[in-house]
Amino acid sequence: MDNRAVAVGGIGLIILDNLCKTYGTGNNAVTVIDHVTLSVKKGEIFGIIGQSGAGKSTLLRCVNLLARPDSGTVTVGGVELTRLNTRELQTRRRKIGMVFQHFNLLATLTARDNVAFPLRLEGLPRNEIRRRADELLELVGMAGHADKYPSQLSGGQKQRVGIARALAARPDVLLCDEATSALDQETTRSVLALLKDINRQLGVTILLVTHEIEVVRSVCDRVAVMNRGRIVESGATPDLLLRPRHPATRELLRQTEDWEGEDLSGGGDGGTIVRVLYSGESADRPALSEAVRGTSVRFVILHGNVSRIRDVPYGRLTLRLTGPPGEKDAVIGRLREQGWEVETSDDV
Incomplete structure (x- = not known):
């Protein structure tokens, strides 16, 4: 199968072209990203789904070069990130927010200070930092918890703070790495509803990876299926989930539905x-x-x-x-x- 043919979705805000990534050398080498090409359109919610070990999280980290591909190019907002020097890359990364599976909040900082942290690194005035942090906590429904520490928050509340922090620098792109897999079903639904609201209200393009069919079913406009480092199938979410072509997709669906x-x-x-x-x-x-x-x-x-x-x-x-x-x-x-x-x- 031509990996490029199934993966390309037209010119987009995020363009990954022929990415490869291998860990280890010689007999210990493991290819985790295998010639992946992908395009994510501005303003959409795009999901990448697959079994554990399929390469999803590594591919997501290639978007902001937290994982640097061995070959291929990464272009975000018309800028080829793989050509930038360290300082230029740091500047462009401010427009790419990231939400982590396990929240990654600083335990010694309050919710407000966790959201404010990236703004302090930018050297913004103190009053502007506080105003922006409070504005974001209000957006994610955490205004009443601004002075609480992570240990005083539930998992869903921590993730809401993590989302607010990721939005602090007004990014064009929000990357979500298994953002709901550590949450219960009810909390997952509330966090997904929040992401949909953020996409609609702020126009932020969201790229998320997950192994949960229900996540892509409820929020994603389009989805790509990864298997052994490759994108094996992609398309509009209803078409792909209702009419899966690749065995890897059908296997994912079989885990949640016995219709097949x-x-x-x-x-x-x-x-x-x-x-x-x-x-x-x-x-x-x-x-x-x-x-x-x-x-x-x-x-x-x-x-x-x-x-x-x-x-x-x-x-x-x-x-x-x-x-x-x-x-x-x-x-x-x-x-x-x-x-x-x-x-x-x-x-x-």
């Missing part, structure tokens, strides 16, 4: 087992009841789930259809005419 494992063999009583997928506008149609109307076909729902990916509604059902073969074929044809994707035992 449904048996399409016949029901043993003349029934036909079918899987259907509907999404977008077709999700609002009573296509199933309309398809069997006027026929003697009956259906039983064996398995199903209905949900959303971002703002796109979708449903996946496994059905048993019983009735005359010709009428069952007619029902399947009607479903397809309504925009439903139908797979039968004859298709596998």
